[in-house]
Amino acid sequence: MIVQNRMTICATRQIADNIIEMVLEGNLVKEIASPGQFVHIRVTDTFEPLLRRPISIASFDKEKEQMTLIFRAEGRGTQLLAAKQIGVEVDVLGPLGNGFSADNSAPGETALLIGGGIGVPPLYQLSKELTAKGVHCVHILGFQSATAVFYEEEFAALGETRIVTADGSAGEQGFVTDSLARNPVDFTTYYTCGPTPMLHAVQQAFHDKQGFLSFEQRMGCGIGACFACVCETQTGQDMPYVKVCSDGPVFPAGVVAI
Amino acid sequence: MNRLAVELPGLSLKNPIMPASGCFGFGKEYGNLYDLSQLGAIMIKATTLETRFGNPTPRVAETAAGMLNAIGLQNPGLERVMAEELTRLAQHDVPIIANVAGSETEDYVQVAEAISKAPNVNALELNISCPNVKCGGIAFGTDPKLAAELTSAVKEVSSVPVYVKLSPNVSDITVIAKAVEAAGADGITMINTLVGMRLDRKTGKPVIANGTGGLSGPAVKPVAIRMVYEVSKAVNIPIIGMGGVTDADDVIDFLSAGASAVAVGTANFVNPFVCPEIIHALPTLLDELGLKTITDLIGRSHAV
Numbered sequence: 392m393i394v395q396n397r398m399t400i401c402a403t404r405q406i407a408d409n410i411i412e413m414v415l416e417g418n419l420v421k422e423i424a425s426p427g428q429f430v431h432i433r434v435t436d437t438f439e440p441l442l443r444r445p446i447s448i449a450s451f452d453k454e455k456e457q458m459t460l461i462f463r464a465e466g467r468g469t470q471l472l473a474a475k476q477i478g479v480e481v482d483v484l485g486p487l488g489n490g491f492s493a494d495n496s497a498p499g500e501t502a503l504l505i506g507g508g509i510g511v512p513p514l515y516q517l518s519k520e521l522t523a524k525g526v527h528c529v530h531i532l533g534f535q536s537a538t539a540v541f542y543e544e545e546f547a548a549l550g551e552t553r554i555v556t557a558d559g560s561a562g563e564q565g566f567v568t569d570s571l572a573r574n575p576v577d578f579t580t581y582y583t584c585g586p587t588p589m590l591h592a593v594q595q596a597f598h599d600k601q602g603f604l605s606f607e608q609r610m611g612c613g614i615g616a617c618f619a620c621v622c623e624t625q626t627g628q629d630m631p632y633v634k635v636c637s638d639g640p641v642f643p644a645g646v647v648a649i
Numbered sequence: 650m651n652r653l654a655v656e657l658p659g660l661s662l663k664n665p666i667m668p669a670s671g672c673f674g675f676g677k678e679y680g681n682l683y684d685l686s687q688l689g690a691i692m693i694k695a696t697t698l699e700t701r702f703g704n705p706t707p708r709v710a711e712t713a714a715g716m717l718n719a720i721g722l723q724n725p726g727l728e729r730v731m732a733e734e735l736t737r738l739a740q741h742d743v744p745i746i747a748n749v750a751g752s753e754t755e756d757y758v759q760v761a762e763a764i765s766k767a768p769n770v771n772a773l774e775l776n777i778s779c780p781n782v783k784c785g786g787i788a789f790g791t792d793p794k795l796a797a798e799l800t801s802a803v804k805e806v807s808s809v810p811v812y813v814k815l816s817p818n819v820s821d822i823t824v825i826a827k828a829v830e831a832a833g834a835d836g837i838t839m840i841n842t843l844v845g846m847r848l849d850r851k852t853g854k855p856v857i858a859n860g861t862g863g864l865s866g867p868a869v870k871p872v873a874i875r876m877v878y879e880v881s882k883a884v885n886i887p888i889i890g891m892g893g894v895t896d897a898d899d900v901i902d903f904l905s906a907g908a909s910a911v912a913v914g915t916a917n918f919v920n921p922f923v924c925p926e927i928i929h930a931l932p933t934l935l936d937e938l939g940l941k942t943i944t945d946l947i948g949r950s951h952a953v
Contacts (some may be wrong), residue, residue: 393682433919438714438867438895455883469702560875610919611718614682616674618723619709620794623702631702632723635676 392485393614394419397480403458403473407534411473412449413460419483423448426516427490427584427605427641430460431613433482434471443484444468445610445636446605448586449512450519453598461541467565480545487613488640491517491603498525503578505567505593507533507585513605515542517582520551523544529553529576533589537561568592591649602644621623623648652942653931655689655910657887658835659810660744662689662910664928665898665943669891669914670694670748670774670814674733676741679921686742687925692822692838692912693734695776698760700726701901705858710724710847715866715893716915717737717845719859722750722782727760744771746812750786762806765935772809775834778816778841780863783903788825790816790841793828799867800832807846810835815880817869818844822876823883828882837880838889838912840873866915867893874906878950881907895923901938904946 398417408413419430431443444462451458464473477480490513496502502521504514511532518528528550534540537560545550554562555570563570567589584605585594594604611617615637624630625648633639633647653664665763667690668679675693676685685691703723710717724730738745747764751757761773777790777799789795796813804811813829815822817840826837840918842863847856873892881888890908894900895916903911916923940946 393685395920438919440711441713441714441866441915443919465922504830610708611709611716612672612678612921614678614921616678617672617718618674618720619706619718620704621703621706621708621723631700 392422393485395482395484398483400477400481402473403475403477406461406630409464410539410541411462411464412541413472415460415481415483416455416457417483418456419485420451420453420458422614423451423458425440425485425490425492426520427513428486428488430483430485431610431638432472432484434468436482436537440468440471442611443613444472445487445613447513447605447640448486448516450516453543455613461509463509482626483537484613488636489638490635491582491605491641493517493524493526495601495603496518496521496526499527499617500580501527501529501576503529503531503576503581505531505581505583505585507567508535508539510585510589510605510607511542513584514582515545522549529578531555531567531570532583533557533567534561539550566592571596587649594644594649602643603641604647605641606635606639606647610636612636631632652935653928654922655944657889657909659688660746662728662744662917664689664931665904665910666924666928667746667889667910668917669912672889672914676738677734679917680741681915682921683925684901685742688743689712689910689928690744690771691738692748692774693730693738694724694748695722695779696724696727696730696760696764697722697747697750698727698756700724700729707856707858710856710862712845712847712864712866713868715864715868717857717862717864718842718859719862721859722779727763727853727893731735731764735769739769745769746772746774748774748776748814749803750776751783757799758802758806761803761811765806765808770809772835773803773807773811774838774926775803775811777814778814779860780818780842780844782818785815787818790825791819793824796825797832800829801816801836804833812836812838814841816838816841817872817917818874823879826880826884830886834886836887836889837884838891839880840869840876840892843869843872865893867895869893870899874902877903877906877908881948882951883891895919897927897934900927900931901934901946904943907948907951909947
C-alpha cells in the first residue's frame with residue numbers, strides 16, 4: 392500500500408563525489424514489497440522546488456523500520472535533501488512502482504547484476520535477497536571515475552564484484568558491456584539498472600537471456616496519474632505504452648522500446 | 650445542513666472541491682489512496698474520439714513554484730473511457746465532469762454526444778484550451794467566433810450541461826467568456842495552463858520535447874484569480890475556478906474572486922491527499938471568517 396509518511400533522517404553521509412547515503416526511519420518501510428521500488432520525496436515544505444523527487448530504495452530493514460537511499464545531489468531538489476541533518480523529518484510518499492523479484496532466480500543459479508552510476512543502489516537489496524536464497528550473484532558496476540565509486544565492499548561481501556570506470560581510474564577501463572565481452576560470465580538471469588544507453592547495450596548483448604531492466608524517466612505524480620513518464624513498448628498494439636512509475640520501473644527485457 | 654454544498658447546473662456538489670482534468674487521470678490511482686466519494690466532483694482526463702498516445706518525452710519540466718507539461722491529451726479513446734473508466738468510477742458516489750477534446754468540430758460533437766449519455770457523467774467540460782496539441786484545442790479557445798460555434802454544436806447534442814474551459818492565452822478573456830455564454834454554455838471552467846518554455850542550460854534547447862508546455866502550479870494563481878474576477882463580472886453563468894490551488898486559503902480566494910467551485914490540479918502531484926485535506930479544512934476557515942456557508946464567499950471581491 393502507498394502511504395505518505397513523515398520519516399526521520401537517522402543517518403546521512405557522503406559516500407562518493409556528490410553521492411549521499413541517507414537512512415530514513417518510519418512505518419512506510421513496512422509497506423516495501425520488493426527491491427527496486429522507489430519513494431517520492433518532498434524536499435521542502437514550500438513550493439520551491441514544487442515537485443517531489445523520485446529516489447530508489449537501496450536497502451531496507453523492516454524490523455527497524457529503516458530504509459537506505461543513495462542519491463546524487465545534483466540539482467536544486469537533491470541538493471536541498473542532501474543538506475538535511477540527522478533528526479530532521481522528510482515527507483515521503485511510497486513505496487512506489489514494481490521492483491525486481493528474487494523469484495526470477497532459483498537457488499544454485501548464477502545471476503548477473505549490472506549497475507551504472509546512480510543505477511547501482513537498487514541492485515544492493517536485490518543482491519542481498521538473491522544471495523540469501525542461495526543464488527550466486529556476480530556484480531558488474533560501472534562508474535565515471537574512481538571518485539564516483541561507492542558500495543564496492545558492500546557488494547563484494549555478497550559475491551564477485553567487478554568495478555568498471557569510463558576513464559579507467561578504478562577497476563577496468565570502459566563500459567560494463569566491454570568488461571563482459573572481455574571476460575564473459577556464465578549466468579541464467581540478468582538484472583540491470585542505469586542510464587538508458589547502458590540498458591540498451593546490456594539488452595542487446597544478452598538478447599537470448601532472461602533479463603529485467605529498471606528504467607528512469609522524468610516523473611510528475613509518481614503514481615501513474617499524470618502520464619509524464621510513459622515509454623513506448625516494443626510489442627506495440629495490445630499495450631502501446633507503459634508508465635515507468637506505476638507499471639515499472641522494472642520491466643522484463645524486450646518490453647520497453649529503447 | 651451541509652455548509653459546503655454548492656448547486657451548479659447539472660451538479661449537486663457536497664463540497665466545492667474537485668480534482669482538475671489531466672491531474673487525476675480517471676481517478677484509479679488516487680482511488681487507491683482515499684475514498685473518492687469525499688470529493689465534490691471529479692473532472693476526468695480529456696477524452697478524444699480515438700486513442701491518443703500523446704507527445705514524446707520529456708513531457709514535464711519544473712519551473713519556479715510551478716511546472717510545465719506537454720502530455721498531449723494521452724487517453725485510451727472514447728470507447729474505452731466509457732466501457733472501462735466511467736464504469737469503474739460508477740462505484741463511487743461522486744459526480745463526474747467529462748473533459749471533451751478533439752481536433753475538429755465533428756469529433757468534439759461525437760465524443761460529447763456519447764459521453765454525456767453515461768449515467769455518472771453529470772456535466773461536460775469542453776476543452777478548447779489545451780496548448781499542447783497541434784490541431785484543435787487552443788485554436789478554438791482563442792477565437793470567440795470558433796469558441797461560440799463549437800459550444801453551440803456541442804450544446805445541441807449533449808444530454809448534460811456544458812461547461813467551457815477557457816484559455817488564459819488571450820488578450821481579453823471576457824470576450825471569449827461572453828461568446829460562449831451567448832452560445833449557450835451552462836458554465837465556465839478556468840483557467841487552463843499558460844503557454845511557457847524552459848531551456849536547458851547546457852544545450853540552450855527547450856527541455857520539453859514539444860518545445861512549449863503549459864505552466865501550472867502556485868506560480869499561476871494570481872493570473873487565474875484576476876481572470877476569474879474579470880469573467881465573473883462579465884457573465885451570468887457560474888465559474889469553476891482553478892490555477893495554482895494548493896490549500897483551503899486558495900479556495901477562499903477563488904470563491905471570493907467569483908468562482909462557485911474550485912478545481913485542484915498540480916497540487917495533487919505534490920500532495921496526493923490535498924483534495925480531502927482541503928475539504929476537511931474548509932469548515933474551520935468559514936468559522937474564522939464568521940460565515941455560515943461556503944456560498945457566502947462567492948464573489949465577495951465584487952462587493953462595493
